Amino acid sequence: MKHMKLITGLIGIILGVIIAFFVPTPAGLTHAGMIVLASIVTANIFWIFSVIPSFVTGLLMLCSWVVLKAVDFPTSFNIFSTTTMWIIIGGLALGAAAIKTGLINRIALKIMSYLPASFRGQSLALLIAGTVISPMIPSAHPKSAMSTPIAKGISDSLGYKPKSKASSGMFMAAIWGFIVMEASFLSATAQNYAFKGLLPVKYQGVLTWGKWFIMMLPWTIVTLVLGYLLLNVLFKPKNDKPISKDFIHQQLQKMGPMSREEKITAVVILVAIVFWILGSAIKLEAAITALIGVSVLVSAKVLTADDFKTKISWNTIIFIGTVMALGNVMKTVGLTTWLYKILQPVINPILSNIWITVIALPIVIYLCKFVVVSLISTGTLIMLCLLPFFSTISFNPALLVLIITTSVNIWMLNYMDAPVITGQAAVQGSMVSKSGLAKSSLGYMVINIIGLLLCVPVWYMMGLVH
Template sequence: MKHKKLIAGIVGIVLGVIITFFIPTPHGLTHAGMIVLASLVTANIFWIFNVIPSFATGLLMLSSWVVLGAVKFEIAYQIFSTTTMWIIIGGLGLGAAATKTGLIKRIALKIMTFFPANFRGQTLALFTAGTIIAPMIPSAHPKTAMSTPIAKGISNALGYKPFGKGSSGLFLAALWGFFVTEASFLSATAQNYAFKGLLPAKAQAQLNWGNWFIMMIPWTIIILIGGYFLLTFLFKPKDDKPVSREFISKQLDELGPMSREEKITAAVILVAIVFWILESVFNIPAAVTAIIGVSVLVALKVLIPEDFKTRLSWNTIIFIGTVMALGNVMQSAGLTTWLRRILAPAISPIIGNIYITVIVLPIIIYLCKFVVVSLISTGTLITIGLLPFFSQMSFSPAIIAIIVTTSVNVWLLSYMNAPILTGSAAVQDSMASRGAMAKSSIGYMFLNIIGLLICVPLWQLMGIA
């Protein structure tokens, strides 16, 4: 429909006005809670239909709370002064340096030289390279944009036809390694910090870099091993003989010797990851480590002021901040208590048993992805819906953030996953067929639930389930 956005915008605003000013405040809910509820309804419609840029919708939502007297400015915008926001900014800065200097591409290509130049070997190489690189860049789009052209070059060198089995499989191997494994590391994507930021303080403290990594080890193993066998089963060409590694060697030769900027960036990122892992030992917040790392890169002229304008996604940073603000404000306005009572009959059976949760909640998220395109928006809506029930769960709410971050990354239909669209655009939509994308997504959806189920005993040993 030509005017879909305009119609959706009008409907969203009208619903917000009706809820705020014309519907009587239900028993047990304050007028402030009604304002927050109304703004959330309007914002969701704006996000689902992309009426205006997502970050602008978020800022208007926060401002409406202040203008209509639901909460004070200090509460509405408090999230922007938290460590979570600064680690996102710092992490994106480190990732920008790794991409700018060519360090990430060099690491990926170098790893590929250790594997056979056939479908099985290069699929495994893309899995390995992506998993190693994932925690270094907290943004999916540059990783998919960088990895898929490498996969296309390998596909061409191996003589695979566009949209054929081999071409589709290598494209998906690049996405699987560089994008899917983002859920394995807290620092691998800004959305992990966004979902973590919606949790209570105690649950957030449980999700430091090291704990997140440990909690996800069984899932990561299942996703990598299961994903490798899935892609080779579905897409391995009949004749899978090794060929020359000339393409990879040529790409490395074009990069030349490792530059001063690459060496500095590699050292800074390595030190940052060590400090993130040992955050509780050094007692230095992860955000401070990230900001110091970026400052060092600026001081040594690896990053310049212009990079902060062009290489950092400020609209994403602002959007994440606005959605994270919902947690505190909903509690402050009394909305969480009211929603808990209203939604209890439907939600309580799902969260009453950890095994039921890790099966049913991903399925709910998969279904939501047919409607809500944005990965962060989907995860935020699910987390906010469960927010009133965190105190009733027999397991830590930290697990909700884990389930959400693994389950929003589906690509059954092309529009469901923007980073994968970026990767596809980087190779002119010339590698994977729609059928291949759908089959691999269905496989991932099953593997994700299996991986989460296998994580449960570990989580129980850790005392969080």
């Protein structure tokens, strides 16, 4: 494996050097554009094959633009001073508090206690709990690591054998609720902010918390309802009679009454979500809301200075920042204009009509996922290819962010979805079978397109399609 990383890393560097310094600059592109193009090729090879940590690759890419004089330092690192970066930092800190205090576990277990202790009841509980919790934590891996052990406890208490149909179904219900439904809310995952950040500023205003929720509401309803039916068709055991909910009650008893820290965190997150919804109406930046919320949690000693060191994924923040820098720099060096001419014959048919786009673009993304594993890297590559076409398409380019964020999250094969891998690691690979992964992912891929198609009339009513 080490040799494979070394070989692919060398190939990436050699290709970058050749493109930057030996390939003649095509008509319509500057040498600065060639340097940025070369860095993108090298960086993507490093990201695909995990040659070095993703955030290090991103930082080296930004540094290479400055060292090789493609752009100056302020242009290269401009993204780190934007509101998008601060909302990501603030959101991750709020999520860290929700996990640290046990608030998330309590909400999930409480919802489960209201539904029957059967496959139908508890799979529905996991879907609902995940959807409710999603906007509180903008990071998939903690949600995956937290939800799948709960699903395992339920599966064991219901008497399901490891990797049986029913056990696989409980695992996938956790993934579906806590990870898949992230696309419903802007604040549910950092990748939503990353893809939004790749848009030109004039289009980003469309994607406020409230508008995102409304634009995705048909998809949310369809994905929840059809997802629940799909999991029951694929995985429900023949004998699905309810049993005692002792496991759930025992877990709640262990937690004891709601602590002071949980109550403060719950209030802060609830108030933050309300202000995110009202943000555009009251002219308050989402980042300010998040940072004030974090300040309250620190002042109330819910979060400490050490928590900022250990409970916030700074490498993820840096990686997202370096990825978002690409859009502005590509435009600055003229790479978007050049790519438009090159990609026009392929991209124009896909973007010619919104109805075609919501069918064809997800399929293209599904195919890309077999090669580019990282969710953010896949979405970034697609956005960069589409960026030159924003001024010519018949709908608001912000809609592409919604299509991309729902479509990158597939798990046909074990390696294709990092949060699913995290979930499997959290239960020592004892719950879901390979066939269970493949069947549920294929079902989601179809449901996703149906959900997006049903969103189109809403997008028309909102004036986002011309």
